[in-house]
Amino acid sequence: MSKILIIEDEAAIRRVLTKIIAEENDSYEVENAEDGLEGLEKIAKADFDLVLCDIKMPKMDGVEVLEKIKKLKPEIPVVMISGHGDLDTAVNTMRLGAFDYISKPPDLNRLLNTVRNALDRKELVVENTLLKKKVSKKYEMIGESEAITHIKNMIEKVAPTDARVLITGPNGTGKELVAHWLHEKSDRTKAPMVEVNCAAIPSELIESELFGHVKGSFTGANKDRAGKFEAANGGTIFLDEIGDMSLSAQAKVLRALQENKISRVGSDKDIKVNVRVIAATNKDLKKEISEGNFREDLYHRLAVILIHVPALNERREDIPHLVDFFSKQIASEQGTATKTFSNEAIALLQAYDWTGNIRELRNVVERLIILGEKQVSENDVRLFASK
Numbered sequence: 313m314s315k316i317l318i319i320e321d322e323a324a325i326r327r328v329l330t331k332i333i334a335e336e337n338d339s340y341e342v343e344n345a346e347d348g349l350e351g352l353e354k355i356a357k358a359d360f361d362l363v364l365c366d367i368k369m370p371k372m373d374g375v376e377v378l379e380k381i382k383k384l385k386p387e388i389p390v391v392m393i394s395g396h397g398d399l400d401t402a403v404n405t406m407r408l409g410a411f412d413y414i415s416k417p418p419d420l421n422r423l424l425n426t427v428r429n430a431l432d433r434k435e436l437v438v439e440n441t442l443l444k445k446k447v448s449k450k451y452e453m454i455g456e457s458e459a460i461t462h463i464k465n466m467i468e469k470v471a472p473t474d475a476r477v478l479i480t481g482p483n484g485t486g487k488e489l490v491a492h493w494l495h496e497k498s499d500r501t502k503a504p505m506v507e508v509n510c511a512a513i514p515s516e517l518i519e520s521e522l523f524g525h526v527k528g529s530f531t532g533a534n535k536d537r538a539g540k541f542e543a544a545n546g547g548t549i550f551l552d553e554i555g556d557m558s559l560s561a562q563a564k565v566l567r568a569l570q571e572n573k574i575s576r577v578g579s580d581k582d583i584k585v586n587v588r589v590i591a592a593t594n595k596d597l598k599k600e601i602s603e604g605n606f607r608e609d610l611y612h613r614l615a616v617i618l619i620h621v622p623a624l625n626e627r628r629e630d631i632p633h634l635v636d637f638f639s640k641q642i643a644s645e646q647g648t649a650t651k652t653f654s655n656e657a658i659a660l661l662q663a664y665d666w667t668g669n670i671r672e673l674r675n676v677v678e679r680l681i682i683l684g685e686k687q688v689s690e691n692d693v694r695l696f697a698s699k
């Protein structure tokens with residue numbers, strides 16, 4: 313269904329336009345407004361896919377209506393309807409963001425073509441913004457500290473290569489974010505980045521999860537199944553919490569890295585895979601090696617490039633930027649206005665002991681926004697911090 317609004321003060325023209333458009337396609341649903349004010353009210357209340365708007369109207373002229381629509385809902389294409397005396401104005405409205413204009417009396421073909429084109433464009437714009445939101449909003453990497461700047465530079469340099477990267481740092485510092493960007497800025501983006509949380513999978517299942525299995529290889533294996541390495545073929549595998557992987561799984565991963573081939577559990581057939589490996593851990597792997605929990609040869613294979621993401625307490629200058637970013641992000645998620653944080657509140661947040669790092673900071677900002685009035689004050693933070 314495409315919802316189309318016609319804003320036109322002349323009843324006869326309104327009727328003709330409605331009839332032509334509504335009869336052209338069953339999926340066009342046409343509504344009318346007699347003047348700009350009524351039109352804007354309707355636009356504010358419902359979602360239209362296209363607006364046709366007369367230029368010369370009492371109360372509010374079409375140019376003003378157009379400007380208001382562009383502020384209110386910039387994604388809606390607006391087609392202007394021009395009479396004899398306002399052709400110049402019609403041409404000028406294109407500069408203000410009108411999609412196109414049609415002249416009175418409307419030429420049937422031109423009118424329908426314009427409607428079709430405008431609706432197609434609307435679909436594209438919406439798709440693009442959705443995509444952009446998906447890509448950028450979730451994965452933006454905020455921070456101007458030396459540490460974050462260094463990490464961003466490393467990502468730029470290392471991402472286009474096939475080098476394996478080991479990302480270290482405490483929980484909630486943004487290791488997954490770094491992995492995401494390494495994949496996103498590589499040549500492998502057409503293929504997937506497959507994430508495996510090695511700590512979340514029971515050790516007896518990790519091999520089958522990573523390498524797949526053949527039917528009958530263990531109880532419950534009732535059909536052949538590909539593993540994550542095969543799923544990531546051509547792309548990237550992100551082995552999160554690799555420090556928690558069992559020694560036997562480590563041996564198999566090592567082989568996959570050395571030979572670029574894997575075999576499914578229960579099969580001796582080799583399968584060639586082309587996968588870039590990115591791993592992350594919050595553990596001190598050197599210590600794990602000395603305690604016999606992690607294979608040194610695997611460490612060297614994985615840590616061709618090391619990226620360390622420091623704790624938030626070590627880059628407090630990023631906190632105001634992160635607070636600002638999260639408060640905008642949360643406001644847009646909840647559909648509320650962005651709240652501002654007083655300087656005192658920011659100073660307190662900057663001094664806080666962030667054992668849970670950025671994940672904890674985001675949670676705190678969210679709670680403060682729910683708690684606080686228009687402005688988040690020093691008191692709000694104290695109230696929260698004392699809990």
Ligand SMILES: Nc1ncnc2c1ncn2[C@@H]1O[C@H](COP(=O)(O)OP(=O)(O)OP(=O)(O)O)[C@@H](O)[C@H]1O
Pocket residue numbers: 450451452453454455481482483484485486487488489490552594637670671674
């Ligand atoms: N620099 C940053 N800018 C904006 N958001 C960030 C930044 N770093 C982390 N985040 C956000 O904080 C949250 C935690 O980050 P992420 O999951 O990448 O951390 P992690 O180190 O992988 O955590 P864990 O070790 O617990 O898996 C995510 O929502 C992430 O988007």
